[in-house]
Amino acid sequence: MRKLVSIELFKIFSKPRTYIGFGAVIIIVLAIEFGILLEGDTMVGIIIQNIKDRFIFEGNIINLYLVSYIILNTLWIHVPILVALVTGDMLAGEANSGTFRLILTRPISRVQLVLAKFIAGWIYAVLLVAVMAILSIGIGLILFGPGDLLVVTNKVNIFSSNDLLWRFAGAYAYGVLSMTTVAALSFLLSSFADNSIGPIIGTVAMIIGITIISTVGAILLGPVNQYIFTSYLPSWQLFFQTDSGLSSIGHAILIQLIYIVGFLSVTIWYFRKKDILS
Amino acid sequence: MIGYTLPAQDAESLLKAVGQNMDKILRFEADALVKVDVDFINIKDRKIKVRFECPDKFTFEAEGLALLPKKGLQMDYLQLLKAKYTAIDVGEELVDNRKTRIIKVIPEAEDSDVILAQLWIDPELSRIMRMKTYTRKSGSYIIDFEYNTNFRPLPDRLTVSFEINNMAFPTKAMNEIMTKGIQKPDSIPKKATVIVQYSNYKIVNK
Numbered sequence: 001m002r003k004l005v006s007i008e009l010f011k012i013f014s015k016p017r018t019y020i021g022f023g024a025v026i027i028i029v030l031a032i033e034f035g036i037l038l039e040g041d042t043m044v045g046i047i048i049q050n051i052k053d054r055f056i057f058e059g060n061i062i063n064l065y066l067v068s069y070i071i072l073n074t075l076w077i078h079v080p081i082l083v084a085l086v087t088g089d090m091l092a093g094e095a096n097s098g099t100f101r102l103i104l105t106r107p108i109s110r111v112q113l114v115l116a117k118f119i120a121g122w123i124y125a126v127l128l129v130a131v132m133a134i135l136s137i138g139i140g141l142i143l144f145g146p147g148d149l150l151v152v153t154n155k156v157n158i159f160s161s162n163d164l165l166w167r168f169a170g171a172y173a174y175g176v177l178s179m180t181t182v183a184a185l186s187f188l189l190s191s192f193a194d195n196s197i198g199p200i201i202g203t204v205a206m207i208i209g210i211t212i213i214s215t216v217g218a219i220l221l222g223p224v225n226q227y228i229f230t231s232y233l234p235s236w237q238l239f240f241q242t243d244s245g246l247s248s249i250g251h252a253i254l255i256q257l258i259y260i261v262g263f264l265s266v267t268i269w270y271f272r273k274k275d276i277l278s
Numbered sequence: 279m280i281g282y283t284l285p286a287q288d289a290e291s292l293l294k295a296v297g298q299n300m301d302k303i304l305r306f307e308a309d310a311l312v313k314v315d316v317d318f319i320n321i322k323d324r325k326i327k328v329r330f331e332c333p334d335k336f337t338f339e340a341e342g343l344a345l346l347p348k349k350g351l352q353m354d355y356l357q358l359l360k361a362k363y364t365a366i367d368v369g370e371e372l373v374d375n376r377k378t379r380i381i382k383v384i385p386e387a388e389d390s391d392v393i394l395a396q397l398w399i400d401p402e403l404s405r406i407m408r409m410k411t412y413t414r415k416s417g418s419y420i421i422d423f424e425y426n427t428n429f430r431p432l433p434d435r436l437t438v439s440f441e442i443n444n445m446a447f448p449t450k451a452m453n454e455i456m457t458k459g460i461q462k463p464d465s466i467p468k469k470a471t472v473i474v475q476y477s478n479y480k481i482v483n484k
Contacts, residue, residue: 051319051345053416054442054470058326059343148343158321160342242320 004112008120012086021082021128028078029135032071036062037143047152063147064140065164069240071136075129075175076211076234080182081204082128087121088186088199091271095194114271118187118264125179133172151240159240171236174253178233181256182207184263185229191267191274207233229259289365289381293397295404297359299431305331306432306481314345315471316442321345328476332484333360347472350421350438355409358395362386373398373407374424391415405431417441432481436474441467 012018036043040062045052048061091114094100103113149159159167182203189199210230225231235252306329313323324344328351329337336352338344366382378398385392391413398408405425412418419440423433 050443054348054440055314056338056346056348056351057343058338058340058346061343150343154318156319156321158319158343158345160322 001112001116004108004116005119005123008090008117009123012090012120012124015086015089017089018086018124021085021124022131024082025079025128025132026135028074029071029132029139032074033067033136033139033143036067036070044150048150048156051156057150060145060147061150063144063149064137065147065149065159065161065168067140067144068133068136068168069149069151071132072171072175072236073234074132075178075236077208079128079132079175079179080207080233083121083125083179083182084186084200084203086124087183088190088203089196090117090121090187091190091267092193092196092199093190095274096196110272110274111268114191114264114268118184118267121183121187122180125183126176129172129175129179133168137168149240153237153241155241157240157242167239170239170249174236174239174249177253177256177260178229178235181229181259181263182233184260184267188263188267188270191271206230227255229255232256289367289379292367292379292399292401292404293359293365293381293383295401296397296399296406297356299404300353300356301332302483303330303332303431304482304484305329306479308432308476308480309478311475311477312344312346313473313475315473317468319345319470345472347419347438347440347474349411349413349416349419349440350436350472351474354392354411355395355397355406358383358385358392361390368396371398373400374422376400376402376407378407403428430479430481432476432479434476436476438472438474440470442470443467 044061044066048057051057094103104110146161148161149157149164151157151159185206186199186203189202190196193199193202207230210228211233214225214228214231232252232255235249238246238249238252308328310326310328311323312326314321325341326344326346327339329339330353334353334356338346338351340346363386364384366384368380368382371378371380377400379401381397381399383395383397385395392411393414394412396410397406399405400407403425405423407423409421409423410418411421417440419438422437422439424435424437426434
């Protein structure tokens with residue numbers, strides 16, 4: 001299995017499109033970091049206007065943690081696109097080039113092949129999130145330095161810097177989990193298709209489409225939304241809430257795991273019957 | 279409260295005594311523990327270093343990010359007492375078991391942010407025990423002063439109380455919007471209290 005995964009990883013990293021993902025993450029992180037360096041005061045000023053009328057903020061508000069927190073928001077739309085770019089191609093690409101019949105002449109089962117490809121795709125997603133984390137924190141440290149984190153959601157939460165390491169570790173780990181769900185979805189769509197454009201665009205369209213529908217129709221779809229995986233893509237934010245946040249993380253993780261197992265099971269079931277000869 | 283009125287001169291001399299008491303200080307330095315109690319703000323107590331230099335220069339040094347009340351921490355009453363004002367003595371009241379005189383101060387400057395201030399002054403020690411201020415820009419706020427000693431004109435504990443509107447949050451937690459729907463912001467003003475506990479005063483008098 002390990003050899004199969006390394007072969008799949010070799011395939012992934014032989015394709016130029018893989019590096020588009022890493023390049024895009026570098027550009028996104030740099031753009032956000034320098035954007036905040038230039039306009040951060042104005043942006044934060046607007047967000048905390050109400051409190052600034054009554055309070056003086058003493059200390060460094062714009063610091064590496066705030067910037068990293070803002071960059072984490074790209075886990076919602078930007079990073080899923082980059083994940084789908086590679087994982088959407090993993091089965092459909094091989095079907096398109098007709099290499100399945102060659103690969104499967106070797107003594108490996110279809111299930112093993114699907115699992116190896118999925119693990120390789122998952123490693124790519126982990127690397128993407130890891131690069132994002134290392135760059136945000138590294139460049140943030142150089143440009144802004146450390147400090148306490150100000151998070152404005154439905155409340156104003158100010159976290160001490162010594163209380164942040166585990167929260168960011170949790171948020172990035174959750175980011176990996178939610179990107180695994182995205183990878184599993186695009187992997188599923190990839191198993192249905194014979195070229196990679198459909199699964200990549202399909203994954204992105206599904207994420208954006210479901211997100212728009214469930215946000216606009218939040219009142220109508222409220223009960224259903226609780227079970228849709230896109231509702232939990234931004235759930236890394238729960239690590240930065242003080243009250244009900246942490247208790248909801250378990251539910252979010254469970255939903256993501258159910259979808260991952262579900263998508264992967266359907267992929268295996270479908271791929272086992274898939275006609276690879278025509 | 280006993281409702282009798284003293285001549286304006288008495289009210290003014292009382293305020294003058296408070297001003298003179300504070301004017302003795304050239305500079306001071308103190309540690310402070312700031313506790314913010316607002317319904318929609320979660321922040322742990324913060325340690326800060328407060329430095330004052332005559333006549334009105336304050337600097338704060340915080341460990342991390344601290345929220346300090348805009349009014350009340352920088353001896354705003356000194357500015358008030360140094361400008362022209364009309365003072366009216368409106369009676370007596372017990373504050374923190376000390377007999378105080380209540381003085382209403384109306385600034386004469388048209389552009390003054392303070393519209394009216396009410397001070398509860400301990401006439402024996404010439405110290406402010408409580409202050410309620412009505413301003414144009416920042417609404418009203420009350421400051422309670424607590425002292426551990428009789429010799430120091432600076433408080434050991436300040437409690438600043440005011441009202442603050444809940445924020446019209448521009449960045450709601452997306453997770454909450456998607457699972458619970460968009461909720462209207464609470465428009466009822468919330469009570470805010472900031473307690474500042476001072477310690478390790480180092481005072482240099484003129």
